[in-house]
Amino acid sequence: VPALRRKRVDLLADVLPKAMSGAEAFRMAGVVRRKQERASASSGEKFAFVTFSDPTGEFEVLFPPESLRNARELLEPGKCVALRIRAKARDGEVRFFGDGCEPIDRAIENAVAGLRVHIAPRSAEIDALKARLGAANQRGGEIILVAAVEGGREIEVKLPERYTLDNAVRGALKTAPGVVFVEDL
Secondary structure, three states: OHHHHHOOOEOHHHHHHHHHOOOOEEEEEEEEEEEEEEEOOOOOOEEEEEEEEEOOEEEEEEEOHHHHHHHHHHOOOOOEEEEEEEEEEEOOEEEEEEEEEEEHHHHHOOOOOEEEEEEOOOOOOHHHHHHHHOOEEEEEEEEEEEEEEHHHEEEEEEOOOOEOOOHHHHHHHHOOOOEEEEEEO
């Protein structure tokens, strides 16, 4: 959720009062719970009602034909997506209309300024860490290695390059030999 907030993605609980006050355009995120496709009686084109959930509740979004064509493969139950939506408030109710979506990993890519990787100095395998980081990336985030030393102190080493900090990299670092835990900067 903090990475989503840094990318100005709102949760349902934040959107509802804003929409009731007249705001219309939002970025939201959620897990697809179900999708119901229907054909328009007039044109025959398909549209969909898609139910999403986020940490604050469930909401339904209507995807008109063009938006559905562009996002159909992402709108499958269990997928996590970031959404561009329009909200219309009327008679105390808010309705959502989907303008587009993308995988959540892409939406929050590099939302984290960096990672602090805590390592056990005697068991950390630097080559394994290096292999998991992959190629440096100018637009990426920084990595700081932290090792506990005698006397309750810590040594921090900031790596000179920047790296893509997506969920795959974060997961790979967490499983590297000698890594105690990984935290966002």
